[in-house]
Amino acid sequence: MKWDHVVKNGLLVDGEKTYPGNIYIQNEKIAAITQGDLPGEAREVTDARGCHVFPGFIDIHVHSREGVLGTSPKEDFYHASMAAAIGGLTTIFDMPNINPPISNAENLKNQVKNFTPKAFVDFALWGICLGKLNMDQLEQLSSAGAIAFKFFWGYAIDTKTFQLVYNYHPSMEHLIPPLDEGEIYQVFQKVAQTGKVLAIHAENFALIQALTQEVAKSGAKDYEAFLKGRPNLAEETTIQTGISFAKEAGTKLHILHVTTKEGVGLIREARAKGYPITGETCPHYLYLCDEDFPRLGSLMKVYPPIRRREDQEMLWQGLNEGTLPVLSSDHAPHTEEEKKLDLWQAPAGITGVETMVPLMLHGVNQGKLTVNQLAKLLSEHPARIFGLYPEKGSLQVGTDADLTLVDLKLETRIKKEKLHSKTKVTPYEGMKLQGAPVQTIVRGKTVAKDGEIVGIPGGKFIHS
Template identity: 50%
Template sequence: MFDLAIKGGWVVDPVRQEIKKQNIYVKDGRIAALGESDANALETRDASGLYVLPGGIDTHCHFRNPGATEKEDFAHGTRAAAVGGITTVLDMPNTNPAVLDGIDVRKKIAYFHDKAYVDYGIWGLSLGDLNLDKLLSMKEAGAAAIKFFWGYAIDTKTHALVYNYTKGKEDVIPPLDDGEVYAIFRQIAANRQILAIHAENSALIRRLTEELDTSKTADDDYAAFLSTRPSLAEELTVATAISMARDTGAHLHILHMTSRRGVELVRRAKADGVSVTAETAPHYLFLSAEDFPAVGPMMKVYPLIKSKDDQAALWAGLLDGTLDFIASDHAPHRIEEKRGSLFKMPSGMCGVETMMPLMLDAVSRGKITLPFVARVLSQRPAEIYGIERKGKLEIGFDADLVLVDMQKTRPIRNKDLHSKQPLTAFDGRSITGWPVSTYLRGRLIAADHEIVGDPGGQPAHCRAAV
């Protein structure tokens, strides 16, 4: 007898890009059977009128744990994920302490064990020569990939990014030169790992920022702010990174892409056979610079949200496969930090809980299809990072299931979010299409926008085939 039967739902297949009315049967946490045949189970869920998608995978989350738990922590963050239809998350490494070697990876995996409401993986952080010989140990310990903040100085004590770096500044690791960065690519290639980069040319940004006379600029002048962090900053870094990936054979992944120029570079590189993948984030797809007067400083993220033309290019890149998937870049801050001068406040907002609803709403508006959502939220992230038994609704895969009501309309509201600091730029936006039940390995973990039960997340096995 099966443990769970989900009957009468419309099953969304990202591989075949089709939807079929099928029953799903679960045994020991995995999908044991699919089809139209009727069978008994210890528990049966009537999914009539609902769509069943593979659990979402968010590969870009800053849960701030340890080191900044006043902003977010793993328990709150993974609760938000579960309610939003996300069943696997990858946590970024720039915490305090940071994840710099295999020992750090194992410690963090163990630390999260009793706090996770969804399955999880860990990123490692590259500091150049300082931990070049530790990159392989992170892979061996289970790190999904290695992140590198291109061109940024790093605080030696907290490992936070230093945005106002000047030469000679104390207690920081200076930005790496191209030779040091090339050494990272070469080592990544030798280790058969993934190197993911935050792609902004910080030297250009520093120069443009210095040239801007902030004394004559309003605190909320988004156009002036954007002039200091233009598309060129992304273009320069992406171009250099692609050249290094081509030369070394390293697998390059470009995080949170924002610009037409960047998309065009990735499209050409893929056509040339370079081992490169890329993502964008929901805020770049659903907001543009023109929205700032209505949305305000809550939409400050790095890299900055750009023009409608850039937004259109991102959608085109996602639809044609130039961009492989989307990830939230979930990065909350305290409410009081997101007030005041646009130039001084921190960047980032909640995203893990709203990512799937935003994409479902795009389906309701006719922009994309449900199989496409399953592809860019589940299948492709699992394939690229080698997350075992995730991303598809197939026999033998984990029974990570999201039941979606495509007729349900309600607004995103900050007060309804489950993050520790529930702040999003989408507060008040009406959404049609919502996750109404989330199952992790066959166990109900969220229903009707609330968490159900206790933490039960496990480490995800990430074995990227690069």
């Protein structure tokens, strides 16, 4: 008997239970789960004593910012996937708003070629919805393997480059303004036909623009003014229109980065009525709130914005009760220079792919959620919702041997210079955490261990 890899003496965790066991791996798959030892040589043996062994964690919301036509000084896929591996993730879904956008099958195929040699972990690719500009491409894009579709509600589009443009103004050239709700509804209908999930960035652009202008006129510049310009109402109205559209068109709708108590309430109601609505939130909405602005400044600027303590509390409750079945990082790095600009000039986005798992393990130690809930939020649910379960997201013989080993007792401190993204910026600088991923195993192969990469990229493109 020859085993490729044996992970011994760990405490196995899935969405339902926690139990001691050994995992024997052959040909990238879990070949056996045992309590005692099996005979046979093993190419690699990992002693997981003292560790929790999770089904490999999945981050469905990563902006590596790399397209075939160019990477960014902010981030690229090589660094993002490296940071992911070290951060305890075994699969990431890359967002499609890059250059060129993942708006058709060809762009997707090129991106797969581009990413594969740089991937430390497995990856999936989001397709983008640009309304009429690529409505007739969605079916092929789906067949080519887009994991799901994203629609950037409220963004204008450059008709030459297909790049998204925020803060649209009619005077801008080559731009089509944000799609109207008629065209948006047609997107919902079209995606419903593919059977894939449609995810939305849910902010009411027109409302934000009007209120931000009001705020600007008033001269107020503080975080309170910022929130007044992007109120909870902007998220509420877009989510509820999205839910109505999804209900009517039969679309599986995923609400990205939910930030408001109103948003949680709407998703809760929709799910109770049996509509196929899911939602996610991100660590920065769980660990930060408006009270942190004096300390952090633009480092915590993100869209939708980090809100008030009452919203934060409802987001935790939403995770616990199952209203928000997914956690994601919305990893969206900017350079340190950019994030040093003031609140109104700095770009929105937070580096997060590497810090998500440690932050959430800390939450487990604080009693905010259980290891089983974490296995659901970061493994089982993402895999189920996007059609990868049980190949991904489970601890089950016969499926991909993706494992994240975690030491719940390990104390670490977040330091930006230890991060592996291209730009090393974080709002959590200096934060002391208990609980950290200590080994990341992708299809049987250890890719990261104790905070360092082990070996070379071997990630694969995956699709449902």
